Structures are given as structure tokens and as C-alpha cells.
Amino acid sequence: MDALEAIHTRRSIREFEPGREVSDEQLQTVLAAAMAAPSAGNSQPWHFVVVRNATIRERLSTVHPYVPMAATAPVVIVVCAEPALEVYPGFWPQDCSAAIQNLLLAARSLGLGTVWTGLYPNQQHCDTVAAILNLPPGVIPMAIVPMGYPAQEFRRQERYKPERVHLESW
Amino acid sequence: MDALEAIHTRRSIREFEPGREVSDEQLQTVLAAAMAAPSAGNSQPWHFVVVRNATIRERLSTVHPYVPMAATAPVVIVVCAEPALEVYPGFWPQDCSAAIQNLLLAARSLGLGTVWTGLYPNQQHCDTVAAILNLPPGVIPMAIVPMGYPAQEFRRQERYKPERVHLESW
Numbered sequence: 001m002d003a004l005e006a007i008h009t010r011r012s013i014r015e016f017e018p019g020r021e022v023s024d025e026q027l028q029t030v031l032a033a034a035m036a037a038p039s040a041g042n043s044q045p046w047h048f049v050v051v052r053n054a055t056i057r058e059r060l061s062t063v064h065p066y067v068p069m070a071a072t073a074p075v076v077i078v079v080c081a082e083p084a085l086e087v088y089p090g091f092w093p094q095d096c097s098a099a100i101q102n103l104l105l106a107a108r109s110l111g112l113g114t115v116w117t118g119l120y121p122n123q124q125h126c127d128t129v130a131a132i133l134n135l136p137p138g139v140i141p142m143a144i145v146p147m148g149y150p151a152q153e154f155r156r157q158e159r160y161k162p163e164r165v166h167l168e169s170w
Numbered sequence: 171m172d173a174l175e176a177i178h179t180r181r182s183i184r185e186f187e188p189g190r191e192v193s194d195e196q197l198q199t200v201l202a203a204a205m206a207a208p209s210a211g212n213s214q215p216w217h218f219v220v221v222r223n224a225t226i227r228e229r230l231s232t233v234h235p236y237v238p239m240a241a242t243a244p245v246v247i248v249v250c251a252e253p254a255l256e257v258y259p260g261f262w263p264q265d266c267s268a269a270i271q272n273l274l275l276a277a278r279s280l281g282l283g284t285v286w287t288g289l290y291p292n293q294q295h296c297d298t299v300a301a302i303l304n305l306p307p308g309v310i311p312m313a314i315v316p317m318g319y320p321a322q323e324f325r326r327q328e329r330y331k332p333e334r335v336h337l338e339s340w
Contacts, residue, residue, distance in 0.1 A: 003279035006173040007203045007272050033177045035329045037271065038286050044329060049336045056338060090291045094312075097267030098286075101207065102177050105275070109173035116208050116268075121260040133339045142264075159214060160202045166219045168226060169303045 001109040009154045010104055013113025014069050016148030022075045026110055030147070033106030034079070039095035041087025046099050049078040049133050049141075059132045060144055064125050067117040073146030077103065078133060081120075081140045093120065096142045103145065113150030118143050171279040179324045180274055183283025184239050186318030192245045196280055200317070203276030204249070209265035211257025216269050219248040219303050219311075229302045230314055234295050237287040243316030247273065248303060251290075251310045263290065266312045273315065283320030288313050 031048055039045060051057055052075050060078070061071035070076045079100050081092045100116055107114045119125045120142045129141040201218055209215060221227055222245050230248070231241035240246045249270050251262045270286055277284045289295045290312045299311040 001173050003171050003173040003176040003275055004199070004203060007276060008206050010206070010208075012208060029174070031335055032330045033174060035331060035334065036178050036180070036327055038180075038182060038274070040288055044331070044334075047334050047336060049339060051338055053338050088288070091288050093263050094267040094270075094288060097264040098271040100264075101268040101271040102275075104208070105173055105272075106177060118210055118258070118261050118264065133336075135340050139340070157206055159205045161205060161214070164205065164214075164217050165201055166217060166303075168219075168221055168223050170219065170305050170309070 006105045006108045008156050010108040011154060011157055012115040013150040013152055014115055015151040016069065016073045016113065017151050020074065020149045022112060022148060026112065027075065029110060030103050030106045034099040034103040037095065037098035037102045040091035043085050043087040043095065045082050045085040045092045046096050047080040047082060047139060049080060051076045051078065056132065060129065063128050063144065067144050069115060069146045070144055073148040075147050077145045077147060078129060079142045079145060080135065081142050082138060083140065084138055100143055100145065107147055108154065111149065112147055113152065114145050114147045116143055116145055176275045176278045178326050180278040181324060181327055182285040183320040183322055184285050185321040186239065186243045186283065187321050190244065190319045192282060192318060196282065197245065199280060200273050200276045204269040204273040207265065207268035207272045209268070210261035213255050213257045213265065215252050215255040215262045216266050217250040217252060217309060219250060221246045221248065226302065230299065233298050233314065237314050239285060239316045240314055243318040245317050247315045247317060248299060249312045249315060250305065251312050252308060253310065254308055263312070270313055270315065277317055278324065281319065282317055283322070284315050284317045286313055286315055
């Protein structure tokens with residue numbers, strides 16, 4: 001799929017085709033895309049916890065009000081940061097966000113739907129997910145990304161706002 | 171260009187073809203791609219300052235040691251955040267990073283090179299850029315992104331690390 005089409009037709013998918021699995025090969029493709037993201041000093045300060053287990057997905061689905069679809073998506077990817085891996089401190093939220101965006105776009109290009117549900121910087125949500133996934137100290141869960149075949153249509157999102165572009169200076 | 175190819179062959183381009191301009195249409199394409207990014211609550215808390223002026227680019231090129239190519243790139247995009255636009259506070263660095271990644275990928279798909287040079291959370295660098303671009307209070311410069319036709323080759327980056335993938339839990 002064309003890169004610009006993937007960018008413009010990616011949307012948050014919150015309903016998934018029941019019983020239709022995501023293959024290990026598809027998972028590998030989206031994770032490789034995520035890890036191809038740029039990062040400050042090329043530090044790659046990310047980890048990915050891949051959850052297919054229904055019991056764990058159900059626990060994740062109640063972490064906050066915007067992630068119930070973790071229970072019904074065939075697979076959930078929890079994107080985590082390990083700030084100790086940084087070369088230039090302070091940039092890991094940006095690095096991990098670039099990785100997540102790559103992941104969403106790669107999924108879209110495979111016909112898979114995703115929804116980026118944030119955790120960090122909500123400390124309570126981070127702590128809850130860290131406990132569910134047994135994350136070691138120093139690893140921060142950034143976002144829960146349910147993924148599966150969409151039961152909603154992809155469609156072009158119109159978000160361009162000309163007033164957000166400033167020429168030469170503000 | 172295929173989305174996965176754009177993702178895997180995007181790299182930081184730090185040298186640009188002298189004298190080869192980026193068209194307004196190309197700029198529009200990459201800015202539209204940036205604004206197609208997801209954001210928490212669809213708040214779209216971003217702004218883009220597009221700088222072609224050589225004097226301003228030269229001033230930007232000395233803000234920190236990693237952005238000298240702002241002086242030689244035909245155009246520089248400074249991605250800014252306006253946190254007051256947020257619906258769910260605290261997510262704007264992630265939102266703006268998703269927009270930047272879309273911008274880099276759209277540029278790659280057009281054959282244009284970019285390099286994401288971070289500003290935030292370095293307060294001194296942010297203040298310097300805010301002064302150069304006359305940013306209003308409450309607008310935070312996130313990153314300086316020089317863009318132009320590359321004088322370096324795009325090539326596939328191999329960054330996949332299997333040990334960063336954890337199955338079911340850590």
C-alpha cells in the first residue's frame with residue numbers, strides 16, 4: 001500500500017472481526033516497522049509486549065475507560081520505554097511515539113486496524129499495567145495498542161488545518 | 171512508494187543537493203501527512219513553522235550542535251506544540267511526535283530527505299528557537315526538521331532486535 005494512502009486512511013479502529021487471528025508474520029512486520037523508527041542518538045529505547053492471552057487482555061481492557069477493545073482484539077501490543085537506554089536524556093517519549101506511529105502505519109498497510117490508547121504520563125495507569133505484565137523497575141508502559149482485522153471501515157480522515165502553518169516565522 | 175519501504179528506508183539525511191528546491195506542493199503534502207496523525211482526544215495540538223528564508227535558517231542552524239544542516243537545506247520545518255489545545259493533558263509530546271514521524275515518511279515517499287533534530291525538553295534550546303521565530307507564549311518548539319533532496323543515499327536500516335519483543339508478559 002502507498003505510504004501516503006496508509007497515512008491518510010489510518011484511523012482508530014475500535015471494533016475487530018471476531019475470531020480472525022493476526023499471524024506471527026504480520027506481527028513481525030509491524031514490530032520491525034516500529035523498530036525502524038528514528039530515536040535520539042539512535043538509542044532505540046523501546047520494548048514491545050505482545051499479548052494474545054485472553055485473561056491478560058481482559059485485565060488490560062479495564063486499565064482505563066478507553067481500552068475495552070483490548071478484550072476483543074486478537075492481539076494487544078503494549079509499547080514500553082526503557083529510559084536507561086537513552087543517549088540524550090529526555091527524548092524517550094518522542095522516540096517511542098515515532099515507533100508507535102510506524103507500527104500503526106505498517107498495520108494499516110497490512111489491512112490491520114489499531115488504536116493507540118495512551119498510558120504514560122498517567123502514573124496510575126502505568127503502575128497498573130506494569131503490575132499486570134510484570135514489568136521490571138525502570139520500564140515504563142507508554143501505550144496499549146489493540147490490533148486485529150477491522151470491523152469498521154478504513155477511510156480518509158480530513159484533518160488539514162491551513163491556520164496551523166506559519167510561513168518564515170509566527 | 172510502498173508504506174513499508176518508506177518506513178524501512180527512511181534515514182536521517184544531513185546533506186542536501188545544493189540549489190534544488192522543494193515545491194509548495196511537496197510542502198503541502200508533507201504537512202497534510204503530519205496533520206493526519208492521531209492525537210489524544212483528536213486534539214491535534216500542533217503547529218508548523220515553514221522557513222525558507224536563509225537568514226532565519228542560519229540562525230536556527232546554530233541552536234544546538236546537531237542542526238547545522240538547517241543552513242543548507244532549502245526548507246526547514248519547525249514543529250511546535252500548543253498544549254492549551256489538549257483534551258487530555260500531558261499527551262502533546264506523543265501527539266506531535268506522531269505528526270513528525272508522518273512528516274518524515276511522507277517526505278521519504280516523495281524522495282525528500284529529512285532529519286529530526288529535537289528541541290523539547292531542552293528548555294534553553296526551546297527558548298532560543300521561540301525567540302528566533304517569535305513564537306507566542308504557550309507555544310513550544312518540539313523539533314527542527316531540515317528537508318530537501320538528499321545528497322546521501324536512502325538505504326534500508328536494520329534495527330530489528332528480537333530481544334525487545336516479550337510474549338504475553340515480561
